[in-house]
Amino acid sequence: MSRRWPRGLWAVLLLTAWQAPEARDRPSPPVGRGRKVMDVDAKDYVGPTLPRARVLLEDTSGGVLRVDVEVAATPEARTRGLMWRPELPAGQGMLFIFPADEVQSFWMRNTLIPLDMLFINSAGKLVGIIENAQxxxxxxxxxxxxxxxVLEVPGGWSRAHGVARGSTVRFQGLEAIQVIP
Structure with missing residues (x-):
């Protein structure tokens, strides 16, 4: 009894057998290459580029400090935060925006550097600071x-710049950023 192979399979076999030698010798890509990592906690996760803005903080002597920030305004961005970053340059940080005033809580599971966390209410008052979170x-x-x-800046930044609870905070560039619950 003879067995017939499907017509499409013959075409594939024929093309494979007649590949140019240079194509046959090229290594195939590793399994999983090009596959997007969806776990925001994973070290190799690559999320969208975050919007940028500026935070202006009043220090204890009445001066104004400027911090250029990435803005985490989505659940994924707020979850990812500054995980896996080996450094946070001076004058930079991340601003987490939540839909409403609530008691916020943070952990540092995959964060590699100490951070100061500045908690700010919707009226623009600094309501508390956690310094040098481990x-x-x-x-x-x-x-x-x-x-x-919540503004995250390099650990020790708040004390070094005279930022204290009760300081006034202003934002520049948040108007067009949509906050997703």
Whole structure:
């Protein structure tokens, strides 16, 4: 009894057998290459480019400090935060925006560097600071006061620049950024 192969299979076999030698010798890509990592906690996750803005903070002597920030305004961006970053240059940070004033809590599971966390309410008042949060921990960190924003800056930055609870905070460039619950 003879067996017939489907017509499409013959075409594939024929093309494979007659490949140019240079194509046959080229290694095939590793399994999983080009596959997008969807786990925001994963080290090799690549999310969308975050919008940028500026935070202006009043220091204890009445001066104004400027911090250029990436804005985390979606659940994925807020979850990812500054995970896996080996450094955070001076004058830069990440601003987390939440839909409303609530008591916010943060952990540093896959964060590699110490950070100061500045909790800010929707009225633009700094309601609390956690200084030098220890990296790579699951310790929950909160100031216990409702806030809508959390600014993360390099560890020790707040004390070094005279930023304290009660300071006034202003934002530039947030108007067009949509906050997703």
């Amino acid at each position: 990296p790579r921990t699951l310790t929950s960190r909160s100031v216990g006061v409702p806030g809508r924003y």
